[in-house]
Amino acid sequence: MHRAPSLLTDPFATSQRSPRYEGVDALRGLAMVWMTIFHFCFDLSHLGFWPQNFRADPFWTSQRTVIVSLFLFCAGLGQAIALHQGQGWLRFGRRWLQIAGCALLVSAGSFVMFPQSFIHFGVLHGMAVMLLVARCTAGWGRWLWLAGLVALALPSVAHLLLSGPSVEAAPWFNGRAFNWLGLVSRKPFTEDYVPVFPWLGVLWWGLASGQWAMARGRQHWLPWKLPGGLRPLATLGQWSLSYYMLHQPVMIGVLMVVAWMSRGVQG
Template sequence: MNPLSNPSTAPRYEAVDALRALAMVWMAAFHFCFDLAHFGLWPQDFRTDPVWTTQRTLILSLFLFCAGLGQAIALHQGQSMDRFARRWLQIAGCALLVSLGSFFMFPRSFIYFGVLHGMAVMLLIARFTAGWGAWLWLCGLVALALPVAATHLLTGAFSELAPAFNARTLNWLGLVGRKPFTEDYVPLFPWLGVLWWGLAAGQWALHRPGGPQLLQVRLPTALQPMAVLGRWSLSFYMVHQPVLIAVVMALAWMFKP
């Protein structure tokens, strides 16, 4: 057995942890603003305003790119299938909890394929395509382009197929003519492309001279909390919204007319 497959001996990659934490903190700030709007304290258009839609794209891109980096590191350290399966089950279980919680809060637009649902599928694909090497860069590019092509075709020459691809049974693929009405939508395409690029970038860095040392660079003391937060990303993700919603509900009660 590769000794690095033991979590107690595997070195931490603090720079990657901190980068993941940056995505989490940015996401929490975004969700706090969303909650303020939802409870009427600060009306905003989160569905069409570029200020918010662009931020969502950047946050999600950073988060999934870090997930790809994490997979590259895990494979480099000899992560066993058992450990991968345990982590995958945690993510899939949390995805189900997100669906359940969002159904009670947004019954008409509950989350049925959000970021955790997407990650559960993407991580399986990444695990079994990690051996594709440099081809992952091209695969990522194709994944990013597919939704654009699908939208063009489903609103044009192949419009008769649009109802099937727009339905919930298939729209998780991301090959849709229109986006579904849901509170969080992270389909397989194009987002698998971002995770593939993170995986490819991680493999490239880890197999070049000095690459592992670059990813393992020691952070300044002031940034150490970010590295710690990055190691608990799933727990943070599951806890932050209930806490923020409680805070905003309290604010709404305090400042109600």
């Protein structure tokens, strides 16, 4: 029986009418698990249980980089698969609206908790913009590899330029109206920041990798059947947007109750 699409299914995955690619789902699920551990540690720090410097300590900043890279690479792979399976603009638009709507909810929720550093362009905001760009540039073929390299290098080049003779342009790029591009001389003070550059380069490389696999007849590694022990990761990857939106409120709520009870016991 045909199953109607759900608003809670993963917007970065392929059509439900098409076979699942468990390897891609599991990679996305791995990113979700890693992200959960990272956010749990952040919440412990935020509530005073385990003070850590998540903004500057390389141990934490490097993990964030890898987690976001996994998300965006999988999003690029997902777009390659969806296009290969004939996903049209209507279905893409429905998925895109889910991401954009959730991005607005993230901004609203973070403003309540962190009014001075709320999320105005985090990972979902970045994905909404980058998926549109990826969809419109999917026909670039092998040029996506070069485009990805340019996107990755562009912020460093801009930083060098804006620290020299063109330094007067830095405030223009650093302002909230344009810092979503990523061509900043200083990072904005926000709880999550995933600008278009350099991160579009990772998504482009994911798209290029998927297209390369499809074109070369090597797509067999994409739908690779997982061992039973890894299938929960694939299931989690299929519901990544729903999980992403729910995991932090649940963890913060539980930890706030624990903190309140601890203060009551100590009092």
